[in-house]
Amino acid sequence: MNNNKVLEVKDLEVNFRTYAGDVQAVRGISFDLYEGETLAIVGESGSGKSVTVKAIMGLLASNGYYAGGEINYEDINIAKTKEKDLHSVRGNQIAMVFQDPMTSLDPTMTIGKQIMEVILLHQNVSKSEAYQKAVKLIELVGISSPEDRMKQYPHQFSGGMRQRIVIAIALACEPKILIADEPTTALDVTIQAQILDLMKDLQQKIGASVIFITHDLGVVANVADRVAVMYAGRIVEIGTADEIFYDPQHPYTWGLIGSMPDLDTDGDLYAIPGTPPNLLRPPKGDAFAIRSEFAMQIDFEEQPPFFKVSETHQAATWLLHEDAPKVTPPAVIGKRRERLKEV
Amino acid sequence: MDYKDREVLVEVKDLQQYFKLGRHGVVKAVDGINFKIFRGETFGLVGESGSGKSTTGRTMIRLYKPTGGEVWMKGKLASGKIPKEDIAYVNRNMQMIFQDPMACLNPRMKVIDIVAEGIDIHKLAKTKEERRQKVIDIIKLVGLDEQHLERYPHEFSGGQRQRIGIARAMAVEPEFIIADEPISALDVSIQAQVVNLMNELKEHKGLTYLFIAHDLSMVKYISDRIAVMFKGKIVELTTSEQLFAKPLHPYTRSLLSAIPLPDPITERTRRRIAYEPAKEHDYANNPPSWHEVEPGHFILANDQELAKWVALYK
Numbered sequence: 147m148n149n150n151k152v153l154e155v156k157d158l159e160v161n162f163r164t165y166a167g168d169v170q171a172v173r174g175i176s177f178d179l180y181e182g183e184t185l186a187i188v189g190e191s192g193s194g195k196s197v198t199v200k201a202i203m204g205l206l207a208s209n210g211y212y213a214g215g216e217i218n219y220e221d222i223n224i225a226k227t228k229e230k231d232l233h234s235v236r237g238n239q240i241a242m243v244f245q246d247p248m249t250s251l252d253p254t255m256t257i258g259k260q261i262m263e264v265i266l267l268h269q270n271v272s273k274s275e276a277y278q279k280a281v282k283l284i285e286l287v288g289i290s291s292p293e294d295r296m297k298q299y300p301h302q303f304s305g306g307m308r309q310r311i312v313i314a315i316a317l318a319c320e321p322k323i324l325i326a327d328e329p330t331t332a333l334d335v336t337i338q339a340q341i342l343d344l345m346k347d348l349q350q351k352i353g354a355s356v357i358f359i360t361h362d363l364g365v366v367a368n369v370a371d372r373v374a375v376m377y378a379g380r381i382v383e384i385g386t387a388d389e390i391f392y393d394p395q396h397p398y399t400w401g402l403i404g405s406m407p408d409l410d411t412d413g414d415l416y417a418i419p420g421t422p423p424n425l426l427r428p429p430k431g432d433a434f435a436i437r438s439e440f441a442m443q444i445d446f447e448e449q450p451p452f453f454k455v456s457e458t459h460q461a462a463t464w465l466l467h468e469d470a471p472k473v474t475p476p477a478v479i480g481k482r483r484e485r486l487k488e489v
Numbered sequence: 490m491d492y493k494d495r496e497v498l499v500e501v502k503d504l505q506q507y508f509k510l511g512r513h514g515v516v517k518a519v520d521g522i523n524f525k526i527f528r529g530e531t532f533g534l535v536g537e538s539g540s541g542k543s544t545t546g547r548t549m550i551r552l553y554k555p556t557g558g559e560v561w562m563k564g565k566l567a568s569g570k571i572p573k574e575d576i577a578y579v580n581r582n583m584q585m586i587f588q589d590p591m592a593c594l595n596p597r598m599k600v601i602d603i604v605a606e607g608i609d610i611h612k613l614a615k616t617k618e619e620r621r622q623k624v625i626d627i628i629k630l631v632g633l634d635e636q637h638l639e640r641y642p643h644e645f646s647g648g649q650r651q652r653i654g655i656a657r658a659m660a661v662e663p664e665f666i667i668a669d670e671p672i673s674a675l676d677v678s679i680q681a682q683v684v685n686l687m688n689e690l691k692e693h694k695g696l697t698y699l700f701i702a703h704d705l706s707m708v709k710y711i712s713d714r715i716a717v718m719f720k721g722k723i724v725e726l727t728t729s730e731q732l733f734a735k736p737l738h739p740y741t742r743s744l745l746s747a748i749p750l751p752d753p754i755t756e757r758t759r760r761r762i763a764y765e766p767a768k769e770h771d772y773a774n775n776p777p778s779w780h781e782v783e784p785g786h787f788i789l790a791n792d793q794e795l796a797k798w799v800a801l802y803k
Contacts, residue, residue, distance in 0.1 A: 190677060339746075339761050361677055407706050409748075
């Protein structure tokens with residue numbers, strides 16, 4: 147990992163028009179993506195993590211629009227770029243792997259044709275060259291007898307195999323940025339493990355930066371260099387994987403980590419009460435305050451800014467303000483801090 | 490307590506569930522499994538998709554007619570031709586919680602009627618007021634409120650709907666509940682709420698659960714004993730501590746090595762074990778059978794394998 151920025155998201159806001167009014171799905175988020183790193187974005191459903199990456203791909207649903215902010219990739223601002231100018235970027239320099247490999251592949255087209263389609267569209271090569279490239283890609287993602295596989299249809303592949311093909315298509319043009327939206331959620335654990343290993347391996351080979359969306363903290367711990375935690379359309383905490391897992395600062399991150407048992411958990415799980423807010427009318431202040439036992443008066447009134455914990459670690463919680471009372475995080479988190487000290 | 494002295498609540502004997510596939514094919518979704526569930530315990534059933542774990546639960550509660558084998562509950566037959574006098578007992582005391590909290594609630598029924606359906610069928614309430622009061626008690630037990638009674642399922646969030654599903658199962662005061670992936674459709678923070686609720690109910694009401702899931706860390710957390718299924722067969726069965734401390738069957742070891750843990754330090758040093766049944770087993774000449782290697786720890790293996798695997802921990 148180095149410090150060359152490949153993507154910069156600045157104060158991004160995305161809204162969706164609905165009959166009830168505008169849903170503010172993403173409410174001003176900023177982050178940078180560096181060359182060769184894996185940034186994981188975690189959060190619950192409705193936190194805005196998928197909308198964020200769809201906005202980066204320029205793939206918002208027809209009722210969605212950019213309400214503010216910038217997405218800077220090389221010399222363009224994706225939020226302001228016209229659809230037809232995006233074609234050279236999307237699928238070529240920024241590629242995406244979706245959650246469900248059955249719906250992202252065309253059931254009426256052979257696998258070979260689907261891979262070649264991408265290559266022929268973005269690269270100036272002949273059909274036979276594209277064929278050779280496609281065969282190599284199938285081999286690369288660990289599928290045997292690639293030439294026979296080229297002629298087969300998606301239904302002849304298992305779920306894990308299909309996801310390998312989707313990855314092959316995403317990597318066909320050696321993108322600078324690979325976005326993976328819950329790529330292993332539909333798969334069994336042993337297959338998931340294989341796909342994660344494959345993705346890490348390929349990332350090193352082609353040197354791409356990866357944005358990895360998931361709600362599974364176990365997967366995050368496995369793949370991520372850095373982690374951004376999203377809640378109610380905002381990033382509440384961002385830092386290196388170690389900082390987020392062993393020294394989290396935001397009460398929501400505490401709850402998220404505490405509510406997942408590891409193999410030594412005894413007694414009650416640390417559950418977060420209540421449910422996420424409705425983003426039609428987002429609450430004032432810290433959106434998590436109403437569910438947080440650590441909330442203070444100011445949390446209900448004013449949105450907390452980012453407080454710096456270290457060079458790489460920031461959290462948006464008033465608890466880090468110098469005037470805030472010292473609070474003891476839940477026992478699970480205390481244990482995690484100890485664990486980091488041991489190592 | 491020695492497991493042999495414990496009271497057996499549910500016993501599954503040689504259960505088979507085959508499905509016809511086209512004219513000639515047969516899928517052996519559950520292929521002759523045996524286990525006992527003790528009163529007051531949570532029995533976890535894990536496996537990957539297609540292993541037959543959900544089919545086992547669904548066959549036990551008679552959503553399917555088993556191809557072979559029997560289910561017994563407290564010495565009463567609970568599958569196939571159940572004696573007339575036992576039917577009401579079995580129906581009432583075995584209940585189910587489903588995976589998808591939206592699909593399992595009738596969208597046209599109010600919460601009060603959903604929860605009271607079992608009460609009506611089993612005639613547990615004599616008057617309308619008593620019926621309402623019973624529903625209120627249960628709904629409060631699962632963390633909902635009287636004001637929710639007249640609402641319809643679509644007005645609730647996923648976690649709340651799952652609570653309604655639990656309330657419906659609890660309404661007839663069953664002894665045994667089959668929970669088929671009750672939390673996998675829920676968000677992480679809501680999962681913990683539902684799991685804590687299930688544990689509370691178990692303690693207060695002395696419930697017994699069959700907990701079917703694929704999330705191993707959650708299964709370990711909630712279960713007393715765990716059975717691991719692979720392709721319609723149980724390959725290993727033991728207490729949850731023992732299973733994680735001394736996994737014997739190569740499939741169990743492979744499964745355990747793949748669990749993602751929210752712990753970057755462990756994840757960095759993780760070694761995954763692959764499992765390829767074709768390479769691993771030589772069952773053509775030497776078919777496997779069910780062995781008890783230590784009290785309460787069972788595996789499916791043939792003699793050579795048995796010796797080899799037990800030697801792993803010597």
